[in-house]
Amino acid sequence: MEVFCFLYAIGAFIFAGFSSSLFGFGTSEDSVAYFLTSSLLGFPLFIFVILNLKNVAFGLGNDLEKGIVQTFFSYPIKRRWILSAKLLSAVGVGLIPFVGILTSGLYVLAPDVVGPHLGIVLLTFATSLSEPLLVTGIVLLVTLLLKRGALALVLGIVTYFALAILQQIVSVIAAFTNNVAGLQVLSLISPNLIASRYFSTQSAGPFFFGQTSSWTPTFGDVLAYTAGSYAIVIIIFLLGYLYFSRRLNL
Amino acid sequence: MNRWLALISRIGTIITSIGLAFLLISLIPSSSSGNSAQYNDQVQANMFHSPFASIMTPQQVATFTVTSDRTVDVYVLEVSNSFLTNWIVSHYTGKYFYTNNVTYLKSFLGNFSQSIAYSQSTTAFDYRYTPTKVTNATLIVSNPSSSEALIQIGWKITQQVAPASRVATLADWSIPIGLVLAIPWFIDLYQRRARKPTSGANVPV
Numbered sequence: 001m002e003v004f005c006f007l008y009a010i011g012a013f014i015f016a017g018f019s020s021s022l023f024g025f026g027t028s029e030d031s032v033a034y035f036l037t038s039s040l041l042g043f044p045l046f047i048f049v050i051l052n053l054k055n056v057a058f059g060l061g062n063d064l065e066k067g068i069v070q071t072f073f074s075y076p077i078k079r080r081w082i083l084s085a086k087l088l089s090a091v092g093v094g095l096i097p098f099v100g101i102l103t104s105g106l107y108v109l110a111p112d113v114v115g116p117h118l119g120i121v122l123l124t125f126a127t128s129l130s131e132p133l134l135v136t137g138i139v140l141l142v143t144l145l146l147k148r149g150a151l152a153l154v155l156g157i158v159t160y161f162a163l164a165i166l167q168q169i170v171s172v173i174a175a176f177t178n179n180v181a182g183l184q185v186l187s188l189i190s191p192n193l194i195a196s197r198y199f200s201t202q203s204a205g206p207f208f209f210g211q212t213s214s215w216t217p218t219f220g221d222v223l224a225y226t227a228g229s230y231a232i233v234i235i236i237f238l239l240g241y242l243y244f245s246r247r248l249n250l
Numbered sequence: 251m252n253r254w255l256a257l258i259s260r261i262g263t264i265i266t267s268i269g270l271a272f273l274l275i276s277l278i279p280s281s282s283s284g285n286s287a288q289y290n291d292q293v294q295a296n297m298f299h300s301p302f303a304s305i306m307t308p309q310q311v312a313t314f315t316v317t318s319d320r321t322v323d324v325y326v327l328e329v330s331n332s333f334l335t336n337w338i339v340s341h342y343t344g345k346y347f348y349t350n351n352v353t354y355l356k357s358f359l360g361n362f363s364q365s366i367a368y369s370q371s372t373t374a375f376d377y378r379y380t381p382t383k384v385t386n387a388t389l390i391v392s393n394p395s396s397s398e399a400l401i402q403i404g405w406k407i408t409q410q411v412a413p414a415s416r417v418a419t420l421a422d423w424s425i426p427i428g429l430v431l432a433i434p435w436f437i438d439l440y441q442r443r444a445r446k447p448t449s450g451a452n453v454p455v
Contacts, residue, residue, distance in 0.1 A: 001260075002267040009271030013412040018307040018384055032384050101268060108420060109412050110308040112383035 004051060005097050008044050012105025015040040033117035034199040036110060037124035038192075040102060048098050049132045053156040055090035056139050061149020079245045087237075091136060099125050123226070127191040130229040134189060135160045137236030144243050167193060180215040191226040198222045255434040262431025269424030276418035278411045280311060286406035293322065293399045296352045298392035301403045303331035306387045308380065308413065314389055315404040316375035322399050323392040324375040325359070326368040330386040334358060352394050380413050 017039040018032070063069045063086070072082045103121060107114045114121055139156035143149055167190055170182040187194040198217045217225075293299045306312060316324050327334070338354040359366060367387070368377055379387060393399040 002263050005264050006267040006271045009268045010275065013275045013417070016309070018309065029383075097264070108416055110383055112381075113308070 001093070001097075004047060004094070005101060007047060008097060008101040009105060011044040011047075012040055012102050013109060015043055016106065016109055028202050029113070030117055030120050031199040031202045033113050033120040034124050034195065036113055037102075037106060037121050038128070038196070040106070041124070041128050044098065044102060045128060045132065048094055048129075049135070049160055050157075051094045052091055052132060052136045053139055053153055053160075055094065056087075056136055057143050057149035057153035057156060059090050059149075060086050060140070061143045061147075061152060064143070064147045065149070079248075080241055083241060083244045087140075091133070095129075123222070124192075124195065126230075127195040127222070127226050130226065130233060131163060131190045131192070132160070133233045134229070134236060135163070137233055137240060140240040141236065141243065144240060144248060163190065174215075183215070187225045188228050188232065191222065191229045194225045195222050252434075259432050259435030259438075262428045262433070263435065264428070265424050266428030266432060269421050269428055272417045272421035272424065275412050276414045276421055278414075280408040280410035280414070282408060284310070284407035284409055286404075288402075288404040290400070290402050293391055293393040293401060295393060295396050295398055298350050298352055298355045298390055299401075300331050300334070300350075300388055300390055302387070302389035302405045304387055304407070305330075305384065306379075306381045306407075307384050308382060309410055310381070311408045311410055312379045312387060313404075313406045313408070314375065314377050314379065316372075316389075316391055316401055318373050318391075318399050318401040320393075320395055320397070320399045321371055321373055322375075322401065323369065323371050323390075323394060324377075325366055325390040325392065326377065326379050327362075327365050327388045327390060328367050328381070328385045329362065329365045329388060331388045333386070334388065334390075337361075352392055355390065355392055380410075 016036060018036060060069075063072075069082070073079065099122075103114070103118075103125075106121065135156050138159060139152050142152040142155055146152060167186060170186050171193070174180045174183045183193060183197075194217050197215070198219060198221070201216050287302075291299065291301065302312070302314065304312075312326075314324075314326065316322070334355075335349055337358055338349045341357070342349075342354055367379060367381075370377070381387060389405065391401060391403070
């Protein structure tokens with residue numbers, strides 16, 4: 001934990017960058033806050049994903065394999081509380097330092113960017129964390145179904161990278177064909193796509209995307225897609241809870 | 251060890267690790283390969299001069315030095331030079347021939363006092379400016395006296411990972427606080443080592 005906190009604190013400064021190419025276009029302060037926050041999320045987010053998947057797949061998977069969960073079931077505790085405790089230690093403990101340390105680091109770096117635009121900074125975190133949380137939910141489901149962690153971990157990593165590649169493919173298709181349907185659907189899983197699009201058009205105008213300028217999302221769209229993506233994440237986790245509470249036989 | 255003490259100790263070790271990260275960041279030197287200029291100039295009586303204007307980010311530091319043979323007013327403004335000029339032109343067209351009259355500047359500063367990041371009346375100005383947001387930065391040398399001022403101007407932009415002084419201050423506070431909070435853990439660690447058997451059947455030879 002200490003090592004990860006150390007890496008997050010270093011990452012907050014090392015990876016933060018002000019995309020200077022956007023300055024000349026009359027960049028809004030919201031966009032500066034968004035791009036500054038986005039700039040540092042790459043590597044720390046990767047650490048967060050790996051930590052999460054390892055904790056859920058190996059932590060819960062090993063407990064299932066070794067019969068520790070079976071022992072827990074013999075205690076007078078509801079099953080959902082057992083899973084909640086497991087998820088809190090696996091995801092919650094990683095999430096709090098991730099958001100806390102990176103936001104504090106950004107505040108130290110640029111107080112007049114982060115302070116007045118804290119909402120945008122937190123929205124950027126929300127749009128970026130939705131996809132890793134979705135993958136975590138899928139890994140949780142697979143771990144419960146297979147009752148072992150190794151395969152679920154591999155599947156989680158493959159899903160995460162596949163989604164990243166899919167985003168690139170869909171973005172290229174949207175840019176070349178002016179067909180943004182794929183982009184809109186994928187934004188429900190990765191709302192960072194729509195957020196990036198919104199803040200880019202805020203700073204560079206609707207022609208920033210060339211042929212795909214037909215889709216210029218509003219701030220309301222960004223919020224709606226983000227809410228939609230978290231609804232999907234909640235549904236996946238609820239399925240995990242339902243399976244763990246009612247169907248899981250050990 | 252008591253659960254609460256264990257929690258406090260853990261928070262202490264985490265704060266210490268964050269403090270060490272801040273310390274490491276503060277030790278990274280700023281890049282010396284930024285833009286710079288140094289030259290001699292003159293500012294006419296009751297005129298002002300703008301030797302530097304640029305867009306800056308919190309990861310940049312501007313070092314300004316101005317030396318003059320008479321007292322001049324030096325301002326670091328968080329507006330662009332064109333904004334200042336346009337404001338003067340739109341408000342005082344035709345009154346004076348030159349737009350860089352000190353009267354105009356004082357009028358502008360009266361209206362936009364919040365744009366002054368730093369100011370000083372001196373013959374030797376030396377200031378390191380680190381913005382706290384993405385902003386325009388303009389250096390103004392104003393000569394309010396009735397005779398010409400000969401000035402020597404120097405400016406240099408350097409890149410930095412983070413504002414070293416701010417990060418170092420945080421490290422100075424967080425490391426001792428973290429170590430104090432982690433004392434129960436250190437004591438527990440020491441006691442466990444002290445209790446460890448030094449002889450007997452289980453001790454490896």
